[in-house]
Amino acid sequence: MISPEEYYSSLYAKVPGKWVVLSTFAPDSNIPVRVEDLGKAISKRASEVDESLYATFAVFERPPSKGRGKAEDVSALVGVYLDVDAAKEGKYAEGKNPPMTLDEVKALLLDLGLPEPSAIVNSGRGFHFEYRLSDPFIIASAEDRVRAERFLKAFVGYAIQKAGERGVKLDAIGDLPRVKRAAGSMNHRPDEPVRPVVVVELHTDRTYDFEALVAFKPAPVSRHREKVGQAKDGGPQWSLIAENEPFIQYCIANASTLSYAQWFAALGIAARCENGREIAHEFSRLDSKRYSEAETDKKIDEVLKATGPVTYAHIINDLGFKAAAKHRLASRLRTPLDFGRLDPEVLRLVQENVFDLASGRYYDVETLTATMRDSFEMKHGHRLADPHKSFKQSGLAIKAARADYLPGEDRLVGEGEHPVLNLYQAPTLDPVEGNCDTILGHFEYLIPDASDREHVLDYIAHMRQHPGEKIKSALLFVGPQGNGKSLVFEMLAKILGSSNVKVLTSDVIENRFKADRTNVQLLVFEELMGVDKAASNGLKQWITSDEIAVEEKGTKFFLAKTPRGMMFTSNHVDAITLEDKERRFAAIQTADVIRDDRYYAGLVDSFDVELPAFAHWLDQKQISKFRPHSPAPQTALKTEIQKRSLSPLAAEVKDAMEAREGVFARGVGTAEQVVDFVMIHRGWTRARPTAATMANVLYELGARNIGERRLKDKGKARLWAFRDVERWQNASSEELYEEYRPRDPFGLNANVVELKPLAA
Missing domain, CATH: 1.10.10 (Arc Repressor Mutant, subunit A)
Structure with a gap:
């Protein structure tokens, strides 16, 4: 039997010192417990009360101030679980679900496309199927919390929906502070026997990457699956071409305005597909005013007698459709018909992903999120037996020489077999001329010193106007918690683009794996505290160098772009050690007086209208005096910090x-x-x-x-x-x-000692 101590120690091994809440519902009691002590606490509490015990699954940084804690109290996820109600002897509760054994439940969930569970707990009248994370997902910001909540709801929601289609009901448990029956306790219900809550399976080596679970889109796996879209006679599939090929997509969307040459080329492609004559007529009927069945039949015969299918050389050079030359796949094929001959799953794989040879990671082309090979295989394993091998062997797969951060460039930069993948994503917010007095007023309040404020606004304006240029100094904002510093970063995430701004807490500054903080425009470390001289010097390369060698768990070291700008916040003047000749930090004193909640609510309410105007104001700001490569200004606060250092x-x-x-x-x-x-x-x-x-x-x-x-x-x-x-x-x-030599022996400088040769 697996002990509760073994179960909980493996569950919370990577979040030492964190807290969970141990609860009973009748009477309602909530006891915060450190994760290291949870097994013993459950045993002790179970011996004291004849009530069911529940424990939060996620963890808290500190004991919640009230009850079982709220979503905003949760500091990390260790996994996700599904709750399946069952009756005696592992059978489902009568009237709620059909009778199924535990093995049948496991088979059902696997058939829904869900991964193998990391652990299974018999809750006394049901089962908890756990899917644990290989590393906890740390919730350090509101953005992280939204991601965590969306992940839980999406994962659990998928299972509920698909199980429901099979006539099986699962409990909705997709909230962050959710509690589950505590392993090692007893399940008490009125007028029913007391039953133990026991761990029936534990696989500590079966864990999953958070990003892989987020990206995981399960699909039911059939044991008799056929190749979707493969022509029985080997003919190209029109559906694959119409869904993926740029020239045909253009012709379908603009059927009524096509030139004769464009229509004739598209007709030839349609006619050479499986069921080509029928498809060619369907395509021609898109232009109902010019369609003639007899004329189309005549043209189909004519095009099939031509020397061969239309090529991309003809489409690009003769028809002037230049988009095909820039298309990631079309530019590597001879004819649009090649799209119709591809395995649809491999086609989808190579269209959605790029492999980075430098770091050994895959990038999703749409989201530009990076995943390791094992996560990639998990994400696509329900569609292909060996996704990595299929990608590697495909001549259409993009294998980039490296990933880089190149504002203003195309997604793929450079010709040849191994282009560069550009990770920059332009902000979606469009600048509009208008009033942004509320936002500018916040900067005036937040940064009382006019010269300091001007430097900060120049810094931000430079990031808008020159997103690819490195600023070789950083901003350090010091002031009390709650004065509105963090709202500045919310603004910047919108005007620079959320994918270009990374906000972290200072406790991860010296973490070994730092790849996540590269290839962004702005990196922010909040709540700086206790950064000594060594750690401060360790930031030097990040602030002043254009590139840096980093690693991610499971990768070799690789070069990546450092953030184009860096900002730090702290509530304490002595949070960081700055040497006397320090040139990298501009220390900015922020407002000492915190305004009431109505002020900050009004500021946030102004964002929708004023942020586009603020972006326009920054774009037009005169910043000729700002020198991105010059030392940071010597502010009054910086002098004070240096003296304290x-x-x-x-x-x-x-x-x-x-x-x-x-x-x-x-x-x-x-x-x-x-x-x-x-x-x-x-x-x-x-x-x-x-x-x-x-x-x-x-x-x-x-x-x-x-x-x-x-x-x-x-x-x-x-x-x-x-x-x-x-x-x-x-x-x-x-x-x-x-x-x-000594001078003025009787004047103000009489304290100079006599000249003498010295060894030091």
């Missing part, structure tokens, strides 16, 4: 450097001189820094070691240039000596 010693030295006090009145000096200066004249009371420690501090503050240099005839010293580095690197020994 410095060690006490570095802060002490920085103050003296900026004031040009003491040894820093000169352009050059030694690390040992700076140590003496700090100890004697800055009142440093902690342990005396070593020369090596001070050298690190100087480097952090922008000074540079220019090496051991001769100082006229006074010996040598290992010098640091405190500023004007290039000047002092090229200075003569006389110039260095004049700058280095």
Whole structure:
């Protein structure tokens, strides 16, 4: 027997520390429990109450504030399940479903095209069929929550619909905080025997990729399936041509206005299909005013006596139908009749997908979502025995050299066998000239400093006007939670296109697998907290480089475009460490005062009307002074963050450097001189820094070691240039000596120590 502990530990293995709610309905009680403790909690609770126990299937980041939790409380999905009511001894409840054994239920669900279950729980009077995710789907945004809800409803809804067609009813359970009977508990019902809730099957290696389940469109599998659309006499199938071939689709849609040459070419294609004469007449009748049965018969005979079927060379060059040359499949075939000779399932496969040779992933041509080979095979396995092999062996399959992010280019870029797949999708929102005062007013409220606000608007305008150009700096918005920062990103998702904006929480910054954050226009990390110097430096390549090597689970490393722009938010000034000479972040102070709910509701209500106008305003904005490759501006907030990021010693030295006090009145000096200066004249009371420690501090503050240099005839010293580095690197020994020697021993700079050669 499979223990509840084994069942729950495998279910929640990848969401440690998360919470579920253990509930009873009569009396109504709800107890939050960490997933690691759920098995023991069920055992304990079952011994205390004579009531049925239920546990939420999805998990929460923290205990819900009320009841069993709401959809907005759910933080991750670990899978989806189906609930099949049954009666005694595994039989369906009388009057609700036909009698079926568990094996018959399993056979039914598989015959509906559903995948093999990861686990089956006997709930006492029914069964739960679970389909677990290989990795939990983390819900980090409203967009994620909508995706999760749609997935659950679509998957469960499909099963309900198809089972209903077989006369079997399934329970509707497609909501996020849904509870299910707890394994290891007892099923209590009035006037009926108490029955245990037990795990009858557990397959921990049988898990499914979330994207594959989302994309999965099951279809019933027949054991006696025939090749759909294959001509019995081998003739091309008109239905395949009419559904997939661009020239014939054009001719059907424009039948009444076709030229004679276009009509004659299409007639020849129709006439050469299976049942060609009948189909040719049907096609000709689309132009009822010009149709003549006798004349059409005559033309069919004439076209069949021609030297052969019409080719794409004739369609493109002689008939001027250039669209065929750009069509992904037509451009690779000799004649439209070739469409009618293809296996319809393989045709569908190669039309809907592109394989990326660089990353080893498949891309759906319509949605541009990426899937691994195993997910691809699962998605299409109900239609083809070996989808990957069928795709690989098809001469029509597009095998792209790589996927890239190329705004303004076609979906496939480049000629030859292996083009480049362009992942950019233009925004669907059309700019319209008009009033956007509400939105601009929000920026004025949210970013009080005028220069900061102008920089942010220039940054956004640049992304609209030049979507393919990399901005080599990032925006960091700091301010209290709830002041409207996140609403800015909602706007940007609409005006830049939702597929071009990726919003993540900061806890995934250092995750190993980062492919999901490439090939987008804007990447946003929300709620930045505790980002140390190492992690901050790790972001450098993402902000400044055009490409980066990344991996996804199950792939090799591959090059991908970094986001064209990056933004971060935080509620805390000390959320990130910024070095003194940091050039990548523009730190933007946002409003300290949070407005009432009516303000934000009014702002959201304005989006439908004002966002098209805001997009137009951004498109027309003059941004000639904005330099996408220049360092970020030194804002007041950035200066404060940098000071907080410095060690006490570095802060002490920085103050003296900026004031040009003491040894820093000169352009050059030694690390040992700076140590003496700090100890004697800055009142440093902690342990005396070593020369090596001070050298690190100087480097952090922008000074540079220019090496051991001769100082006229006074010996040598290992010098640091405190500023004007290039000047002092090229200075003569006389110039260095004049700058280095002590001056004004009784004036303001008397704190400069005597000249002496030093080793550091």
